[in-house]
Structures are given as structure tokens and as C-alpha cells.
Amino acid sequence: MQLEKAAGALGAYVTGVSLAGAADSQTLFTEVYEALIEHEVLFFRDQALEPTEYRDFARRFGEIELHRAYPTVPGAPDVQVLESTAEAPSKIEAWHSDMTFRPAPPALTMLHGQIIPAYGGDTLWLSATAAYAGLSATLAKFLDGLNAEHDFCHGFRESLAEPGGAERLATAVEENPPITHPVIRTHPESGKKAIFVNSLFTTRIEGLAPLESDVLLQFLYRHLTTEEHTVRLSWQPGTVAIWDNRATQHKPVNDFFPQHRKMHRITIAGDVPA
Numbered sequence: 001m002q003l004e005k006a007a008g009a010l011g012a013y014v015t016g017v018s019l020a021g022a023a024d025s026q027t028l029f030t031e032v033y034e035a036l037i038e039h040e041v042l043f044f045r046d047q048a049l050e051p052t053e054y055r056d057f058a059r060r061f062g063e064i065e066l067h068r069a070y071p072t073v074p075g076a077p078d079v080q081v082l083e084s085t086a087e088a089p090s091k092i093e094a095w096h097s098d099m100t101f102r103p104a105p106p107a108l109t110m111l112h113g114q115i116i117p118a119y120g121g122d123t124l125w126l127s128a129t130a131a132y133a134g135l136s137a138t139l140a141k142f143l144d145g146l147n148a149e150h151d152f153c154h155g156f157r158e159s160l161a162e163p164g165g166a167e168r169l170a171t172a173v174e175e176n177p178p179i180t181h182p183v184i185r186t187h188p189e190s191g192k193k194a195i196f197v198n199s200l201f202t203t204r205i206e207g208l209a210p211l212e213s214d215v216l217l218q219f220l221y222r223h224l225t226t227e228e229h230t231v232r233l234s235w236q237p238g239t240v241a242i243w244d245n246r247a248t249q250h251k252p253v254n255d256f257f258p259q260h261r262k263m264h265r266i267t268i269a270g271d272v273p274a
């Protein structure tokens with residue numbers, strides 16, 4: 001297995017690995033996992049993986065989570081289908097870490113490219129640990145110990161406003177009341193601190209006046225998304241990306257409309273951020 005860094009702050013291309021085989025090899029799995037903790041997002045090209053092989057590989061990382069808002073692959077219910085077409089374009093535009101509206105958001109997410117547009121549709125990631133390291137000591141100290149509210153309804157507000165949206169998402173809304181997480185979390189394995197607020201799901205920082213919270217969140221979003229904290233992947237069919245939601249955020253670039261894009265997604269359970 002070879003690694004080649006993709007950018008300064010995070011990301012590495014992995015070559016010389018078939019993920020279909022990695023499900024059965026403890027050595028290979030350990031190498032991949034250690035690389036993931038170090039580089040925060042890994043890219044693998046040309047992975048011919050059946051959905052069941054993909055699921056078997058993913059299971060090595062932990063418990064697979066389900067997400068009620070998305071359809072799944074027939075015969076592999078733990079593999080979600082993310083599809084964007086001219087009739088039903090993707091709506092998620094904002095930088096985020098996955099499902100932070102949950103008390104224990106997923107530790108890892110992986111995507112396997114199925115149908116990839118001829119141009120556009122890249123994904124961006126940022127390193128929230130690099131962003132934390134780039135804060136002044138004074139601001140880092142101020143943020144440490146604060147909590148912020150995360151809300152499913154904030155992230156899905158456009159879908160909720162659509163005709164029939166509130167009815168379709170009623171169960172998800174009921175199951176996911178607003179919750180709080182630390183503004184700065186410590187990665188359970190690397191020990192690195194990361195900024196853990198995101199523009200999709202975070203609504204406010206507790207203990208601050210509304211304007212203080214709004215302006216500070218806007219600063220943090222701008223700081224997080226500084227170009228030097230990011231890496232960009234151009235997808236090909238068969239590309240697999242695996243990322244650590246505890247250390248990164250990501251953003252889809254929705255510049256491929258009306259082309260068709262389809263991904264297979266798996267999310268791995270995480271712990272309560274601390």
C-alpha cells in the first residue's frame with residue numbers, strides 16, 4: 001500500500017490496495033485505518049466493489065448506521081443511495097460534518113462513486129484539526145468548554161418547506177430534537193482538538209447573546225473553510241473516499257446540474273463528542 005498526500009492540511013491518495021480484499025486482511029485493514037486517522041480523508045481509485053463487498057469492508061471499521069432520509073441498495077440495506085438527477089437535484093450545499101444533529105454522530109463516512117458526471121460534482125473536505133491549530137491561543141481558550149446547539153430541522157429546512165416535506169420527515173424530526181455538542185472536541189484516537197460547529201446543523205453557541213453567537217459562528221465557518229485547510233477530490237466511477245467526521249467537514253460542489261450523479265454511502269457509528 002502506498003500513500004501520497006493530496007494537500008497540505010489533509011487527504012491522501014492510497015494506491016496498491018483492493019478494498020474488496022481488505023475486508024479479509026487484518027494487516028491491510030490496520031494500515032488503512034492508521035492512514036485514515038493520520039490523513040483524515042483517504043481516496044482510492046478504480047475500486048470494483050459489489051455493494052455487499054463494500055459493506056463487508058465497512059464493517060471492519062465499526063457498526064454501520066442507517067439514515068431514514070435516504071433510499072438503500074436492494075439486497076444491501078446498510079448501503080445508502082445518494083442520487084442527484086435533473087428532476088431531483090441534490091439540495092445539500094453547505095459545509096458540514098455528517099449528522100451532527102445526533103447525540104453520537106457517525107465517526108466515519110464512505111462514498112463509492114457509481115455514476116459520475118463528465119464535469120463538476122467534486123467534493124471538498126477541510127481539516128477541523130488544522131483549523132483549530134490555526135486559532136490564536138486566546139480564542140482557542142475562550143472556545144474550549146463552550147457548547148453549541150445542533151438541529152436536524154435547520155439542516156433539512158428546505159426539504160421541510162417543500163410540499164409534503166414536513167409529513168415525509170415527521171418521524172425524523174420527532175426522533176431528532178435539538179441537542180448540544182462541545183464547540184471544540186478532542187479526537188478519541190489522535191488526541192487532536194477540532195472545531196466542531198458546522199454551517200448546516202449548528203444553530204447557536206450556548207451562553208452567548210444571539211449576535212455574539214451569530215458573528216462568532218460566521219467567523220469560525222470562514223476560518224474553517226480557509227483554502228489552506230481544504231482538499232478537493234474529482235470523482236471517477238469506482239473512486240472510494242473515506243473520511244473521519246470527528247476531524248473534518250465536507251462540502252459537495254453542485255455544479256453538474258442537470259447531469260446524473262450516483263454514490264453509495266455507508267456511515268460508521270461514532271461516540272458522543274467530548
Ligand SMILES: [Fe+2]
Nearest residue numbers: 096097098250
Ligand atoms: Fe455529508
